[in-house]
Ligand SMILES: NC(=O)C1=CN([C@@H]2O[C@H](COP(=O)(O)OP(=O)(O)OC[C@H]3O[C@@H](n4cnc5c(N)ncnc54)[C@H](O)[C@@H]3O)[C@@H](O)[C@H]2O)C=CC1
């Protein structure tokens with residue numbers, strides 16, 4: 001029988017994950033999602049056929065896995081309110097919240113729990129996500145496999161052994177989609193300034209990004225070699241790449257990812273404070 005999976009919070013991330021699970025054949029009646037407002041839940045019942053309720057305690061009562069998918073800022077109140085229900089059942093806890101450590105979550109939920117921290121990203125919404133996962137010492141091999149199955153329903157899964165590496169995962173893939181969206185914007189704008197109609201500039205920029213990513217995933221060559229393959233000596237690409245290098249693009253990525261990882265650490269400290 002399929003494990004009973006309860007999502008606390010039914011927003012973008014949760015619906016991407018249970019939507020992907022159902023598309024992949026996971027039985028909808030083994031999935032429950034909760035939200036504060038029943039208006040949000042009615043469409044989930046009709047669209048996905050899952051159980052949906054505003055009662056977090058009831059949703060946890062028969063869960064094998066509880067996926068915490070509310071915003072980090074409300075997580076503490078949500079966890080503390082359902083502590084008794086969680087301690088009665090002791091399900092596997094999977095958190096997708098940015099910046100909250102396994103220890104903090106375990107503490108808010110009463111302690112002694114198997115906790116997996118996951119950093120997914122928004123392309124999970126189209127089945128092309130990338131998630132980094134970390135398990136605390138109480139997580140069994142079977143629970144690891146189950147979490148892998150759940151997250152692979154929406155994309156690629158990478159496990160890390162050191163929880164601190166989730167900050168690096170956040171800086172590369174958690175926040176990473178936004179970096180690429182920024183690049184798409186910039187390339188589209190540049191194309192428009194060179195005279196392309198707006199729709200053409202966007203279509204060309206996006207297809208080029210998609211094609212480059214697909215080619216890099218499928219190729220036997222690394223990205224540096226694929227880049228050199230586009231650069232004819234004395235040609236156009238060489239001039240453009242030189243301009244990026246002169247402008248310090250690599251350093252900008254270094255600075256941005258360091259800032260991102262630092263913010264993840266700050267959030268862990270701010271949100272995880274004992275009071
Ligand atoms: N958006 C992103 O790119 C990423 C987000 N995350 C994490 O995913 C988590 C969720 O983010 P989103 O799905 O974007 O947020 P969202 O705002 O779309 O969803 C949050 C959901 O929590 C529900 N909620 C609030 N209080 C509740 C309560 N007391 N009981 C039950 N449900 C409650 C809301 O009704 C809403 O459906 C966050 O912790 C965030 O850090 C992680 C990786 C990437």
Ligand SMILES: O=C(O)[C@@H]1CCC=N1
Pocket residue numbers: 098170174175
């Ligand atoms: O910006 C954030 O805090 C969240 C975590 C990763 C992506 N979005």
